[in-house]
Amino acid sequence: xxxxQPKPGSLESVMARSERPLSPHLQIYRWYLTxxxxxxxxxxxxxxxLGLLLLTWWLLALAGGPETFATxxxxxxxxxxxxxxxxxxxxxxxxLGNGIRHLVxxxxxxxxxxVAAHSGLAVLAFAGAMTVLVWLVIALAx
Amino acid sequence: MGVxxxxxxxxxxxxxREGVNHWIGQxxxxxxxxxxxxxxxxxxxxxxxxxxxxVRAWLAAPVPAxxxxxxxxxxxxxxxxxxQVVIEDYVHHEGAKIASLAAxxxxxxxxxxxxxxxxxxxxxxx
Numbered sequence: 641x642x643x644x645q646p647k648p649g650s651l652e653s654v655m656a657r658s659e660r661p662l663s664p665h666l667q668i669y670r671w672y673l674t675x676x677x678x679x680x681x682x683x684x685x686x687x688x689x690l691g692l693l694l695l696t697w698w699l700l701a702l703a704g705g706p707e708t709f710a711t712x713x714x715x716x717x718x719x720x721x722x723x724x725x726x727x728x729x730x731x732x733x734x735x736l737g738n739g740i741r742h743l744v745x746x747x748x749x750x751x752x753x754x755v756a757a758h759s760g761l762a763v764l765a766f767a768g769a770m771t772v773l774v775w776l777v778i779a780l781a782x
Numbered sequence: 783m784g785v786x787x788x789x790x791x792x793x794x795x796x797x798x799r800e801g802v803n804h805w806i807g808q809x810x811x812x813x814x815x816x817x818x819x820x821x822x823x824x825x826x827x828x829x830x831x832x833x834x835x836x837v838r839a840w841l842a843a844p845v846p847a848x849x850x851x852x853x854x855x856x857x858x859x860x861x862x863x864x865x866q867v868v869i870e871d872y873v874h875h876e877g878a879k880i881a882s883l884a885a886x887x888x889x890x891x892x893x894x895x896x897x898x899x900x901x902x903x904x905x906x907x908x
Contacts (some may be wrong), residue, residue, distance in 0.1 A: 692857060702904060713878065736820075
């Protein structure tokens with residue numbers, strides 16, 4: 641006879657029991673700045689890895705000659721190009737600043753909750769300030 | 783080396799003994815990236831509005847060409863190590879993991895060589 645219920649004590653019955661302890665899922669945590677910055681470091685890292693394609697494109701176009709370079713420059717100076725590069729400037733300085741924060745942690749400092757939160761805010765402020773500074777200079781020069 | 787007990791070493795269990803290399807490589811390139819990326823951003827700011835000839839003449843000089851090649855090596859290596867960790871964390875199928883790790887390695891090596899050849903073409907070839 642096929643039984644629809646798992647036998648008591650069988651593996652299936654143990655697996656089906658919902659009251660067994662589970663490791664907490666990500667969704668049950670309230671989001672903290674430090675958590676967001678942590679996953680942000682990974683996300684921006686992937687973004688910057690993809691951004692290396694843009695660096696490759698730019699260098700190959702420069703080596704290719706005036707025509708290929710003009711194509712890249714046209715894309716770079718278009719509104720979408722400026723928007724992407726503006727975003728990349730923030731992502732770059734965020735990852736750079738947060739990377740320094742990680743290096744400090746690697747050295748064994750800055751683990752207090754208050755310090756970690758404040759250093760996170762400092763990273764965001766640094767990234768924002770550098771992004772504005774870089775694009776102000778470019779706007780004034782260009 | 784030090785984290786394995788002698789019996790674990792005999793059995794071949796425990797860490798693959800490559801984690802420390804990865805960890806150090808990631809930090810070392812993180813530090814070199816800080817210097818090289820800041821140089822690159824300041825160069826890009828200085829070159830704002832410059833045309834083809836001006837940019838090419840800038841990269842053809844020995845110091846910028848050398849720093850650009852170092853930037854390419856440092857950033858691509860750092861990216862390769864970082865993407866490796868992300869793949870190891872999220873790709874659970876063994877075949878897909880090995881294939882994607884191999885792809886990332888080959889793609890980053892290939893692109894880095896293309897970048898270096900491009901810099902050398904500008905610096906020496908013309």
